[in-house]
Amino acid sequence: MSRKVLVIGSGGREHAIVRQLALSEQEPSIFCAPGNPGTSKLATNVDLDIMASEAVVEFCKTNQIDLVIIGPEDPLIAGLADRLHKADFNVFGPGAMGARLEGDKEFSKEVLASAGVPTARYQAFSSSHAALKHLDTVSLPVVIKACGAAQGKGVAVCSNRNEAEEFIRACLDDQQFGVAGLRILMEECLFGPELSILIVTDGQDYCLLVPSRDHKRIGEGNTGPNTGGMGAFAPVKLAPSMYTEIDSRIVLPVLAELRRRDIPYRGVLYVGLMLTESGPQVLEFNCRFGDPETQVVLPLLRTDFLEMCYQTAIGKLGDFLQGIHEVEDVVPLDWPGAGASSWMRQAVVVVGASDGYPGQYIKGRPIDLPKELGDDRWVIHAGTAVSEDGAVVTNGGRVLGAVGTGMTLELAKDVAYNLLEKTHFEGLIYRRDIGESGGM
Numbered sequence: 001m002s003r004k005v006l007v008i009g010s011g012g013r014e015h016a017i018v019r020q021l022a023l024s025e026q027e028p029s030i031f032c033a034p035g036n037p038g039t040s041k042l043a044t045n046v047d048l049d050i051m052a053s054e055a056v057v058e059f060c061k062t063n064q065i066d067l068v069i070i071g072p073e074d075p076l077i078a079g080l081a082d083r084l085h086k087a088d089f090n091v092f093g094p095g096a097m098g099a100r101l102e103g104d105k106e107f108s109k110e111v112l113a114s115a116g117v118p119t120a121r122y123q124a125f126s127s128s129h130a131a132l133k134h135l136d137t138v139s140l141p142v143v144i145k146a147c148g149a150a151q152g153k154g155v156a157v158c159s160n161r162n163e164a165e166e167f168i169r170a171c172l173d174d175q176q177f178g179v180a181g182l183r184i185l186m187e188e189c190l191f192g193p194e195l196s197i198l199i200v201t202d203g204q205d206y207c208l209l210v211p212s213r214d215h216k217r218i219g220e221g222n223t224g225p226n227t228g229g230m231g232a233f234a235p236v237k238l239a240p241s242m243y244t245e246i247d248s249r250i251v252l253p254v255l256a257e258l259r260r261r262d263i264p265y266r267g268v269l270y271v272g273l274m275l276t277e278s279g280p281q282v283l284e285f286n287c288r289f290g291d292p293e294t295q296v297v298l299p300l301l302r303t304d305f306l307e308m309c310y311q312t313a314i315g316k317l318g319d320f321l322q323g324i325h326e327v328e329d330v331v332p333l334d335w336p337g338a339g340a341s342s343w344m345r346q347a348v349v350v351v352g353a354s355d356g357y358p359g360q361y362i363k364g365r366p367i368d369l370p371k372e373l374g375d376d377r378w379v380i381h382a383g384t385a386v387s388e389d390g391a392v393v394t395n396g397g398r399v400l401g402a403v404g405t406g407m408t409l410e411l412a413k414d415v416a417y418n419l420l421e422k423t424h425f426e427g428l429i430y431r432r433d434i435g436e437s438g439g440m
Ligand SMILES: Nc1ncnc2c1ncn2[C@@H]1O[C@H](COP(=O)(O)OP(=O)(O)O)[C@@H](O)[C@H]1O
Pocket: 120, 143, 145, 151, 152, 153, 154, 155, 157, 187, 188, 189, 190, 191, 194, 216, 272, 283, 284
């Protein structure tokens, strides 16, 4: 009997996860809660409140779900995986203890410190008085972060004192981020290109997926305010020694530290890195697949994604990895689990957003989707909905992602942009420089 999989979430990341599961030769039955118009073509969308863990457990019982993949951070941080474990379900995604690496930036700093992993120096504050006093002693620019999960809006890289003071007051005095901002970190500013690494791990064994880079700013040339991500590409090519360095100085010690603290971890650990002049340093952890990085990392898998997730969830990732045969074209050969991905192809996703985003924007505009899709090009839905008359309409800031793949970055970009040029809705905006080296 084919496996039954439930994917939790409704964004571009979840559409990409569902798409990759649907490619499995095992022909799984896929459910997505709550899903979006893109997932509805490949899975059965289920109208569930993903923060209501009892309802999710009930659904899994009724439908005899074999595997639950939790996409977004909020249910992970709230302990949905723990609740599902207790009811004996296989879950891809850490419990609340592991998810704290994302949900509490001060905790993640403590883990990094005890693991001896390079990261920016910092101090934590709960009072604006103490924070402002400390501000006088640090050099600018300085980075201020809300410790809690703030939907990607809780970080300010401040080039002058005013900006820093404003952000400190916004967090601690005005409580603009609610409880997430009641404690802040003041961090040394690092410089260099950024890189995302997705580690698939069952706590013992691990597999590193191809490095990717997303483009956070709304404007070309990395200008304007931060967004959830306007595009991404993978793999990012690194010097061979960098792979070894990331593995030995960051990944291995972090996973060992989690084991030392008895923190079980089955799922994806996303490591945000900055490649500084003195080597790679950790900016942050996420406890789940990145969005939009997932849209370009998963299509480069050359193994069965469903099997990888399932074996991870049951703690048998090591057996799964033994079955992966490494091929000569795999670069670098010594990156753990390198053979799971294709390193010869490139993937690019360009996000089509609503004008006004990341500020105010209009919803409900009809979308004209491209007709010519293929193995090297497809559209990932993020903020879309189906209107009463059955048309696909815009329903968010980041509306969709055009994905292109090819043997070179240039080819993959051409394919993705070509697809986006055939996509129409009123107010469609996108960056034209996704995939350019150094783009962030
Ligand atoms: N110490 C730092 N030095 C320089 N830039 C930083 C630093 N920390 C974060 N940033 C910048 O801010 C962005 C967001 O920070 P991050 O820690 O990833 O938080 P989140 O993704 O939760 O908003 C990073 O992608 C990076 O561009």
